[in-house]
Amino acid sequence: MKKNISILGSTGSVGRNTxxxxxxxxESFQVWxxxxxxxxxxxxxxxKKFKPRIASLSDPALAGQLKERCxxxxxxxxxxxxxxxxxxxxxxxxLVVSAMVGAAGLIPTFAAISHGKDIALAxxxxxxxxxxxxxxEARRKDVRIVPVDSEHSAILQAMQGHxxxxxxxxxxxxxxxxxxxxxxxxxxxxxxxxxxQHPTWNMGQKITIDSAxxxxxxxxxxxxxxxxxxxxxxxxxxIHPQSIVHSMVEYIDGSIxxxxxxxxxxxxxxxxxxxxxxxxxxLPSLELTKLGNLSFQEPDFDRFPCLRYAYQAxxxxxxxxxxxxxxxxxxxxxxxxxxIRFMDIQTTIGRVMEEHTPRKVSAIEEVLxxxxxxxxxxxxxxxxxx
Amino acid sequence: MKKNISILGSTGSVGRNTxxxxxxxxESFQVWxxxxxxxxxxxxxxxKKFKPRIASLSDPALAGQLKERCxxxxxxxxxxxxxxxxxxxxxxxxLVVSAMVGAAGLIPTFAAISHGKDIALAxxxxxxxxxxxxxxEARRKDVRIVPVDSEHSAILQAMQGHxxxxxxxxxxxxxxxxxxxxxxxxxxxxxxxxxxQHPTWNMGQKITIDSAxxxxxxxxxxxxxxxxxxxxxxxxxxIHPQSIVHSMVEYIDGSIxxxxxxxxxxxxxxxxxxxxxxxxxxLPSLELTKLGNLSFQEPDFDRFPCLRYAYQAxxxxxxxxxxxxxxxxxxxxxxxxxxIRFMDIQTTIGRVMEEHTPRKVSAIEEVLxxxxxxxxxxxxxxxxxx
Numbered sequence: 001m002k003k004n005i006s007i008l009g010s011t012g013s014v015g016r017n018t019x020x021x022x023x024x025x026x027e028s029f030q031v032w033x034x035x036x037x038x039x040x041x042x043x044x045x046x047x048k049k050f051k052p053r054i055a056s057l058s059d060p061a062l063a064g065q066l067k068e069r070c071x072x073x074x075x076x077x078x079x080x081x082x083x084x085x086x087x088x089x090x091x092x093x094x095l096v097v098s099a100m101v102g103a104a105g106l107i108p109t110f111a112a113i114s115h116g117k118d119i120a121l122a123x124x125x126x127x128x129x130x131x132x133x134x135x136x137e138a139r140r141k142d143v144r145i146v147p148v149d150s151e152h153s154a155i156l157q158a159m160q161g162h163x164x165x166x167x168x169x170x171x172x173x174x175x176x177x178x179x180x181x182x183x184x185x186x187x188x189x190x191x192x193x194x195x196x197q198h199p200t201w202n203m204g205q206k207i208t209i210d211s212a213x214x215x216x217x218x219x220x221x222x223x224x225x226x227x228x229x230x231x232x233x234x235x236x237x238x239i240h241p242q243s244i245v246h247s248m249v250e251y252i253d254g255s256i257x258x259x260x261x262x263x264x265x266x267x268x269x270x271x272x273x274x275x276x277x278x279x280x281x282x283l284p285s286l287e288l289t290k291l292g293n294l295s296f297q298e299p300d301f302d303r304f305p306c307l308r309y310a311y312q313a314x315x316x317x318x319x320x321x322x323x324x325x326x327x328x329x330x331x332x333x334x335x336x337x338x339x340i341r342f343m344d345i346q347t348t349i350g351r352v353m354e355e356h357t358p359r360k361v362s363a364i365e366e367v368l369x370x371x372x373x374x375x376x377x378x379x380x381x382x383x384x385x386x
Numbered sequence: 387m388k389k390n391i392s393i394l395g396s397t398g399s400v401g402r403n404t405x406x407x408x409x410x411x412x413e414s415f416q417v418w419x420x421x422x423x424x425x426x427x428x429x430x431x432x433x434k435k436f437k438p439r440i441a442s443l444s445d446p447a448l449a450g451q452l453k454e455r456c457x458x459x460x461x462x463x464x465x466x467x468x469x470x471x472x473x474x475x476x477x478x479x480x481l482v483v484s485a486m487v488g489a490a491g492l493i494p495t496f497a498a499i500s501h502g503k504d505i506a507l508a509x510x511x512x513x514x515x516x517x518x519x520x521x522x523e524a525r526r527k528d529v530r531i532v533p534v535d536s537e538h539s540a541i542l543q544a545m546q547g548h549x550x551x552x553x554x555x556x557x558x559x560x561x562x563x564x565x566x567x568x569x570x571x572x573x574x575x576x577x578x579x580x581x582x583q584h585p586t587w588n589m590g591q592k593i594t595i596d597s598a599x600x601x602x603x604x605x606x607x608x609x610x611x612x613x614x615x616x617x618x619x620x621x622x623x624x625i626h627p628q629s630i631v632h633s634m635v636e637y638i639d640g641s642i643x644x645x646x647x648x649x650x651x652x653x654x655x656x657x658x659x660x661x662x663x664x665x666x667x668x669l670p671s672l673e674l675t676k677l678g679n680l681s682f683q684e685p686d687f688d689r690f691p692c693l694r695y696a697y698q699a700x701x702x703x704x705x706x707x708x709x710x711x712x713x714x715x716x717x718x719x720x721x722x723x724x725x726i727r728f729m730d731i732q733t734t735i736g737r738v739m740e741e742h743t744p745r746k747v748s749a750i751e752e753v754l755x756x757x758x759x760x761x762x763x764x765x766x767x768x769x770x771x772x
Contacts, residue, residue, distance in 0.1 A: 157548075157641060157643060158643065160546075160547035160548060161546035161547015161662075162543075162546060162547065163662075163663060163664065166663070166664040166666075168671075171674070238674055238675055245644075248646070250671065250672075251664050252664055252665070252666040252667070253653055253656055253657065253664045253665055253666065253667045253669075254647050254648060254650070254653050254667055254669040254670075254671065254672065255543060255645055255646075255647050255653055255657070255664070256645065256646040256647055256672055257543060257544065257643065257644070257645055257646075258643070258644045258645075258646055259641055259642065259643055259644075260634070260641075260643075260644055261640050261641050261642055262640060264640070267639055267640050267641055270639055271639065271641070276547075276549075277549060277552070278548075278549065278552040278637050278638055278639045278641070279638070279639055280552075280639065281638070281639045281640055283639075283640040284640075285554075285636065285640065286636075286642055288557070288624055288682040289624055289683050289684045291682060292681075293679030293680060293681045294679060294681075295678075295679045295680075296674040296675045296677065297675050298675045
């Protein structure tokens with residue numbers, strides 16, 4: 001039986017890889033909905049190739065143009081958040097790939113869960129900012145949230161078939177980013193170009209900067225807490241510069257189960273699409289004997305304070321992870337525009353955290369409110385410092 | 387509910403480790419039978435501590451002494467192959483730990499399977515020499531054979547919960563032994579003492595020499611073929627000098643699942659005892675960040691021809707694996723007595739293989755006949771060469 005799929009963020013890196021896999025397994029998957037931000041040209045091509053019933057763009061004006069271009073195709077073109085929600089909740093759809101960037105993914109992903117759709121989750125912010133609400137709703141609707149991130153996919157694979165009560169700890173691997181061996185003073189002077197040179201993975205700009213600050217790993221720790229229902233005190237990070245071991249699980253008998261592979265997002269994406277099965281991907285094998293050495297180091301919370309902020313936020317829970325995530329998004333945006341320096345990213349987050357009084361959060365609307373507050377606070381901090 | 391256990395080879399390294407685990411989990415396991423070769427002192431202690439119903443020694447005279455020493459204990463003392471078979475087939479027993487050294491384990495292990503007992507298998511020869519007969523009988527009796535070897539335990543753990551039809555290949559790791567970097571001419575001159583220095587595992591003498599010739603890994607390949615029902619062409623070996631990754635499974639999507647841990651036999655033994663559960667062992671954690679590098683190399687079939695012989699025997703099947711195993715046992719015995727040199731081990735095996743006309747094997751008795759023929763042939767080869 002075919003799985004019916006909607007993709008939120010179909011023109012991004014995860015979305016494109018997802019469609020490439022679907023193209024290779026037409027007997028297994030059918031595209032029903034596509035939502036994108038503003039890449040109208042690519043979305044048009046995707047519509048004409050995959051023939052979804054509904055497609056949506058963020059901007060209404062662009063959606064109008066797209067409607068013109070798709071005249072004669074049997075597709076409903078929508079726009080805005082409401083459009084993305086419609087894509088996420090098409091009655092026939094079984095699985096929604098949640099791959100929008102940032103907080104924009106939260107509402108449509110929540111809507112998909114409320115409508116009983118399984119989720120292939122690439123959008124980190126969903127669980128980082130609303131982990132408790134989302135996982136509660138997923139349990140209520142008996143919905144499966146399967147991670148697309150290579151680290152969480154590795155952990156899922158390493159827990160598959162093993163009794164979760166025998167897990168001792170999760171070990172998330174981190175490449176360490178381009179600055180893993182930089183001293184604190186060297187970190188003061190790194191450029192945007194250097195920060196955008198990820199040593200092992202080819203990804204979008206935002207996540208590449210998050211990898212350089214290690215905030216990406218911090219957010220993944222919070223995400224893992226919700227995905228696998230394990231307290232943060234039992235989630236560890238090790239720096240593994242080669243990005244071959246994608247993550248590990250240690251059990252109570254001292255056994256560690258690890259998932260390894262070439263750094264290609266198609267592996268975790270296909271696993272999330274076909275879960276619990278696997279697709280025969282035509283990728284080159286990992287040549288263990290040609291790899292060189294694999295190494296593991298302790299992460300340095302002093303040189304990479306974003307890690308400390310993320311653990312603190314994850315342990316506190318409630319509103320604090322929202323604040324960390326939103327202030328980080330704003331700071332990275334300013335860094336990408338060359339308006340602040342690399343180390344200002346973590347300073348900004350730290351300042352906004354200090355200004356914030358943590359509280360409990362019980363509805364998606366509150367998440368968005370706190371998110372907005374933190375964004376304004378981060379902008380204020382940045383403008384004040386400049 | 388307690389598992390009732392018999393141990394074949396209770397005074398050997400695996401047997402002692404098994405009893406140590408059972409001692410720590412008295413609510414999970416009960417010892418019903420113990421069989422040993424000739425270590426009467428240790429078996430006496432084990433009887434008095436674990437209070438089995440039946441115990442057996444190979445030698446009838448020693449068994450007579452043991453009976454004297456255990457006067458007043460409610461234990462039946464037996465001897466010889468018949469004694470071991472009785473230990474293996476006690477009606478109340480659920481699981482038989484098959485940990486005798488060499489061909490002696492075959493008859494009692496087969497008897498245990500025929501009586502419907504699950505097997506924790508440490509005795510390599512059982513599957514190497516009689517894989518087809520044993521696995522056929524195990525299927526017929528719906529008996530589970532769980533490996534105790536660290537490599538096969540790793541593969542079992544890495545396949546647990548994953549669809550076996552999605553396995554692309556098994557990757558057995560090998561430490562490479564003490565001579566992994568020796569040239570062919572250096573190998574001519576290695577001493578017994580050097581061969582007994584295993585770099586990472588502390589094991590018995592026979593298996594330590596087999597690790598130095600890599601015959602141990604060759605036999606494991608044949609064993610894996612039967613345990614996991616995978617053809618030899620899809621079983622690979624990689625040299626991994628650190629013995630941290632105990633083995634791996636590659637899937638059709640390019641994912642590799644690996645099991646890692648400190649090199650302590652208690653981990654795979656406890657997994658086989660508690661399978662599919664895990665026991666909370668009080669072992670030190672594997673400190674990934676203190677390990678140094680992990681590396682992987684191709685095995686060299688020219689410097690270690692035992693590997694080639696084992697693959698050839700495994701692919702041919704029938705009588706050939708029996709011949710390889712028996713001639714290896716004889717040759718290693720002579721090497722341990724300093725009567726032949728290290729490289730004579732493989733020469734002997736090669737000669738006996740040449741002399742042998744492979745044939746099908748369909749009964750345990752035939753296995754033993756061919757085993758005896760190969761032993762005599764190996765002795766002749768050795769005596770002729772000297």
